[in-house]
Amino acid sequence: MFDREVINRFQAYATPFYYYDMSLLRETLSKLKCAADKYGYTVHYAVKANANTRILSEISSYGFGADCVSGNEVVRALECGFPASKIVFAGVGKSDEEITTALKNDIFCFNAESLQELEVIDKIAGTMGKVADVALRLNPGIDAHTNKCINTGLADSKFGIDFNKLDEAVTFVQKLSNTKLVGLHFHIGSQILDLEPYRLLCNRSNEMQGKLGYMGLELPEINLGGGLGVNYEDPDSQMIPDFERLMDTIHANLKVKDGQRVHFEFGRAVVAQCGTMVSRVLYIKPATQTNFAIVDAGFTDLIRPALYGARHLIENLTPHRSECETYDVVGPICESTDVFASGIPLPKTTRGDLLAFRTAGAYGEIMASQYNLRNLPNVYYSDN
Ligand code: LLP
Numbered sequence: 001m002f003d004r005e006v007i008n009r010f011q012a013y014a015t016p017f018y019y020y021d022m023s024l025l026r027e028t029l030s031k032l033k034c035a036a037d038k039y040g041y042t043v044h045y046a047v048k049a050n051a052n053t054r055i056l057s058e059i060s061s062y063g064f065g066a067d068c069v070s071g072n073e074v075v076r077a078l079e080c081g082f083p084a085s086k087i088v089f090a091g092v093g094k095s096d097e098e099i100t101t102a103l104k105n106d107i108f109c110f111n112a113e114s115l116q117e118l119e120v121i122d123k124i125a126g127t128m129g130k131v132a133d134v135a136l137r138l139n140p141g142i143d144a145h146t147n148k149c150i151n152t153g154l155a156d157s158k159f160g161i162d163f164n165k166l167d168e169a170v171t172f173v174q175k176l177s178n179t180k181l182v183g184l185h186f187h188i189g190s191q192i193l194d195l196e197p198y199r200l201l202c203n204r205s206n207e208m209q210g211k212l213g214y215m216g217l218e219l220p221e222i223n224l225g226g227g228l229g230v231n232y233e234d235p236d237s238q239m240i241p242d243f244e245r246l247m248d249t250i251h252a253n254l255k256v257k258d259g260q261r262v263h264f265e266f267g268r269a270v271v272a273q274c275g276t277m278v279s280r281v282l283y284i285k286p287a288t289q290t291n292f293a294i295v296d297a298g299f300t301d302l303i304r305p306a307l308y309g310a311r312h313l314i315e316n317l318t319p320h321r322s323e324c325e326t327y328d329v330v331g332p333i334c335e336s337t338d339v340f341a342s343g344i345p346l347p348k349t350t351r352g353d354l355l356a357f358r359t360a361g362a363y364g365e366i367m368a369s370q371y372n373l374r375n376l377p378n379v380y381y382s383d384n
Pocket residue numbers: 046049067090150152187189190191225226227228265266267268269304308362363
């Protein structure tokens with residue numbers, strides 16, 4: 001995917017590093033905007049996927065909102081140009097301090113995940129003389145058929161309130177004096193490639209709206225969460241996710257009342273393909289079954305393979321010998337799980353080669369750590 005000129009620039013960069021293709025990001029944002037505008041849907045970017053300030057500022061400039069899961073994300077989103085009126089705040093464990101930060105900044109809405117949390121939000125809002133707008137995050141009981149580590153909509157998930165308990169939750173909020181119920185929120189998981197779970201989610205939302213109708217309630221906001229997946233195996237075949245197909249599916253299946261607004265919270269689909277992690281090969285160590293290609297990036301730089309068993313396409317960027325060999329690509333961290341890939345074919349690889357770990361823009365840089373007292377990865381942009 002990278003042309004010679006870009007690869008030549010990489011030679012001067014200190015590895016390991018993240019490289020962001022800003023024109024791909026802009027193209028992705030334009031496509032997302034078109035797909036959402038077609039039906040008047042509102043999109044909030046899920047800041048957790050990548051909170052790099054340049055990336056955030058680019059995204060906010062398209063008029064999107066932000067989906068935050070910590071007080072610090074709320075503050076970062078504001079600093080990067082997202083208006084408070086377009087910020088939602090989710091998460092099962094919002095601290096009192098974080099709730100206060102969000103209220104102080106008059107964010108659009110809290111996605112509340114338990115009755116006790118509602119009580120706390122209400123109390124804090126009361127002491128601040130404010131009214132908190134909340135959406136109930138309902139656990140819809142839908143299997144998104146994704147990696148079990150990132151499936152969130154099943155009945156035993158820690159997230160949200162059981163959809164069977166909608167009446168109880170609504171009655172509970174209605175008794176609170178500093179909290180206003182404005183909507184329903186759902187999120188079924190992440191890296192979802194099949195649209196069927198979204199169709200089921202629409203059905204669940206319709207059913208919940210029916211129940212609200214019986215209670216004489218019509219809420220202005222419906223938030224269907226994020227989760228649209230990307231192509232990790234063959235990124236070049238689909239650099240921009242098919243937002244239009246998803247929105248068409250939602251439009252065809254979701255019942256929307258007059259004046260009701262539909263929201264999404266996409267993270268991965270927005271930023272995954274524009275980011276690549278690049279690392280240099282330190283050593284080649286032949287072993288009985290394989291060759292270890294020991295690189296200078298570890299799970300401290302890109303944790304998805306070690307944490308979720310995720311796979312990123314690895315390409316050797318150094319112009320090459322055509323002969324292929326089999327490698328286990330591993331990092332330098334003192335942990336056996338510091339493995340990016342096992343038994344993969346690569347053109348014969350030698351010390352000093354640059355390897356690209358594709359589709360790393362989401363949940364890459366932001367999940368980096370300093371374990372082993374390592375440096376955080378460097379960051380470069382296509383339009384530096
Ligand atoms: N909304 C809520 C309530 C969420 O929990 C998430 C992601 C999103 C939106 C954004 O989902 P996305 O569009 O990015 O799929 N670190 C994992 C992914 C964790 C996702 C957590 N929640 C990974 O590297 O795959």
